[in-house]
């Protein structure tokens with residue numbers, strides 16, 4: 001992967017993503033849906049899904065596959081081979097090279113966003129696609145993306161089976177007679193326009209925020225991203241996929257799932273806190289909030305901190321519940337005490353709450 005001569009940032013990455021001044025990251029698209037992305041700790045995310053599955057008594061994996069299938073379709077609706085839309089769908093006109101081209105592009109993206117290295121094992125147009133991913137993580141997310149991309153190219157319903165073996169993920173996609181019957185609520189949110197504006201110091205050559213370039217390391221051979229401060233693996237994850245998972249669980253189980261999510265994220269964040277920005281001279285909270293913003297998790301419209309308490313209003317959190325939980329974990333780590341949250345407002349696009357140390 002070619003890197004920026006100025007800051008070391010992968011060139012492909014700088015051209016694919018836009019770090020907005022409001023603490024969100026967009027995946028740039030020509031037409032099609034806009035995707036919002038956050039840089040998240042892979043193990044922590046897997047821990048969140050596992051712990052959710054344990055608590056509710058069934059695996060959330062199939063919901064993740066479905067949500068990501070939508071994301072896959074949204075991403076590849078206008079890339080990589082838009083002219084395919086003009087080609088009639090048949091065995092003769094959708095030859096091997098078509099999906100090969102699509103999977104090559106998808107594979108380069110997967111590598112760039114930290115999910116491993118893709119190899120196609122076998123393919124027959126209109127019938128099946130078998131591939132594997134080395135150094136893979138978050139299997140359902142990968143399986144869903146390939147399913148969405150394959151359906152888009154083939155324009156027929158497909159199903160997916162997948163299996164993790166060590167860090168190798170085998171994915172098998174086959175023609176299905178059943179139509180995509182995913183729930184309506186698995187739609188993707190629209191991306192809101194940027195509001196508040198942080199003034200990031202940017203690289204003159206590629207435009208990437210300098211601090212994000214210093215924060216992470218790419219292993220372009222193995223398709224992974226490492227957080228320099230923690231040594232953990234990071235991935236660029238579609239925020240809309242996470243939120244459609246939450247919507248689906250709320251519809252199935254009820255709104256109390258939000259509190260399960262909250263408690264789980266507080267626990268996970270306490271175990272592996274986000275390291276402060278090393279060279280920043282702001283206060284702890286300035287630093288912490290900036291770290292979240294650079295990762296695309298959003299930035300508060302207002303923030304006040306007092307003795308053992310913080311009060312926040314925020315419209316663009318990547319997920320309101322998970323963002324609040326990260327703030328609570330940071331407060332708990334500072335005070336050494338557990339905390340309570342009081343929600344004044346709790347909508348997806350607008351939240352206000354106070355978090356205080358427990359008495």
Ligand SMILES: [Zn+2]
Nearest residue numbers: 004007203206
């Ligand atoms: Zn640069």
